[in-house]
Amino acid sequence: MDERFKWEQRYSQAKEPFYGHEPSPFLLRSLPLLPPRGRCLDAGGGEGRNAMFLAARGWEVLLVDLALAGVARARRHAAAQGWPLRLVVADLESNPLALGEGALDLVLAINFHSRRVVEGAMRWLRPGGALVVEGFTQEQLGRSSGGPQDPAVLWHPNELPRLVTPGLRLVWYEDRLVEDDDNPRHRGPKWVVRLVAVRPA
Template sequence: MDERFKWEQRYAQAEDTFYGRQPSTFLSSVLPLLPPPGRCLDAGGGEGRNAVHLASLGWEVLLVDLALAGVATAGRRAQARGVRLHRVVADLEESPLGRAGERFDLVLAVNFHSRAVVAAARHWLRPGGALLVEGFAQEQLGRSSGGPQDPAILWHPNELLHLVTPHLRVVWYEDRLLEGDDNPRHRGPKWVVRLLARRPA
């Protein structure tokens, strides 16, 4: 199935939102470690659960996702919260973003398993900016608690570390089994990889 079509269907058929309204618990837990609110790129941000939350905290957020249905939902959620959200429907792996001079204080890739985007993020960050990545590890294969079931998509051990070092300074890294989550689609134990890294000032 075409990737864009798959996500259009998922978002369009959701009764409310496909992934729920609460931001990532990892994002919430590391807020004190992030730069002061500035410009944020939410890569593959879908329905905007993280983007809307950050916008409510004073961030200027650009949400980019390939699914129009998800981006439209994000817009409605932002309007309901009374916050502004910049939205673009695009495939970031094919977009010229970054080469056009875009720079951000924070780049998010939550459940967006893109090696190309993580590798390019160092070029998109301003000095002192942060990259936050959260996704599923190879150990998630066969588990019913969500995430891709394709080993070509899931993160390998230490893969994120190899992608960001030595260009970024790793602030937080974990690769472990997580018992609970904020996400209604990912109930039950799941194996996650989480990274927070900063570009030197």
């Protein structure tokens, strides 16, 4: 199934936000490692649960997602709360962002498996800026507890540290089987990778 069509269906058919209203628990755990505020790219941000959490705390957030239905829901929610999100419908894999070097303080890729975005973060982040990644690894193949089932998309063991360490300093990395039910859509044991990396000041 076409990726855009899949997500359009998921978001448009869900009466409530597909991933709920609460931000990623990993984003919450990462907060002490991040700048207090600044400019953020929420890559593949869907309906905006993480973007709106950050906007409410004074961040200037650009959310980019390929699904119009998800971005439309984020726009409605942000407007109702008076949060000034920038929202763009685009496929980041085929339409790279024209962001200048040092333009951002934070790049989020939560459940968005994109090597292009991770590599771009090394240019986009200004000194002290952070990259936060959470996703699934190859070991998740065959499990029904969430994540894509395409081996070309899933992260390989230790792939993320190799991608980021030429330009960023690794401050959090885990690649393991977890039993938590952080996300109502991803219940049960799942093999996840989580990373926070910072551009040296």
